[in-house]
Amino acid sequence: MTAAFRDFCSFLHANSGLVIDGEKKYLVESKMRPILSEYKLADLNALVAELKRGTNTKLIDAVVQTMTINETFFFRDRQPFDKFKDVIVPDLVKKRTPGKTLRIWSAACSSGQEPYSLLILLDQMRSLLGTRKFEIVATDLSNSVLDKAKEGKYSQFEVQRGLSTPLLLKYFQQIGDRWQVKAEYRSQINFKQFNLLNPLMGMGRFDIVFCRNVLIYFDAKTKGEILRKIRSVMADDGYLLLGASETVVGISSDFLPDGDHKLLLRCQGQAGTRERATESPALGRSSVVDNMVKHLREPRPGAPAARPLASAKRPLQPSASALAAARLK
């Protein structure tokens, strides 16, 4: 690994959390080529020197945005959205008195398909919600994907991935060969730029967090830290959903899979014990597993011990089927 490549990787890691495989030098070089020519930089060495000076924020943004992967689609993987509609919202409606607001955070929303999918589902559940309101906050590191998300305008190809035709007709209008989410729906989502590596401040408390297909790009320690931060802004009875190939197993003891619906992650601990947890140094993998197993042996009200124990034994690697699914994408 050359020094310039190593420096590039550590810069990217510090600014976005992204981890680049040592073998991917050619990929970095080909992705950076347009940026090198736009900024009149000779090679990766020159780019790294410029990044290190830290003054050219436009260049820094361009590099980070080029290296992050924005792929997304409506109702991605389906099941998380089915659970949202059939399990999570009905459960929280029971627990929240009328007049309360359900708060939902799409924590790496990319070009907006994820939060719009959630909005569509909530819009269809208005009679169940009654006088309860909802608020959707959608954030991403990249301003360019956020601009697209706010505009809510998609190609014919994008609106056909995951979105059914009746929903397309109800929630979108056609503009030329593109489809735009109607203004009255766009205005119901609060889009903001946010880097998951930064401290969470002024975000309020969330009942449901979708943090999907972004943790895969981080190392185990960063994943654990992000999950801890997410936990700290969640209601104790809240729900977290990760991507199909992502897991908290071996990474975080702040969440555990729900006994009945393994896809759904339930908050562990309580508001009061959280501060102490935040101060403790990041745990290594083995101590996290120890901790979890210990935790699992203590009976949790309402959760049969056998299920979570079985899930604790699940391999740290994503399952073969999850990998196959990821490869298909």
Add this chain to the structure above:
Amino acid sequence: MALALVVDDSRVVRKFSRRIVEGFGFKVEEAENGEQALEKCRDQMPDVILLDWNMPIMDGISFLKKVRKEPDGAHPRIVFCTTENTFDAIGAAINAGADEYIMKPFDETILKGKLEDVGVLDLPVGA
């Protein structure tokens, strides 16, 4: 084995769609216009029909209205696959009894998603 009927006046499109739905485990029949398709349906009603709009002799929307009046005509899930891509055309097709609508060009991912949507393909089993 579930039966799919691919209706399109373009041989190339029929072959393309046929290969994809065969990959999903369907037995596939083909028709090159609405009239032929109607005959095939009277012979054996398919479980799913992929339907082009613009075809000679009988177009897709006329076929759709006719087949829905057949004795077992409510059975097939009918998915338009057409270059007609206006809001009004899509609305008209759904009102006339189509279950889903695909705007060409499409690929395997889109077709798979739409067939899952209409319930003729098993949903992927996840964690």
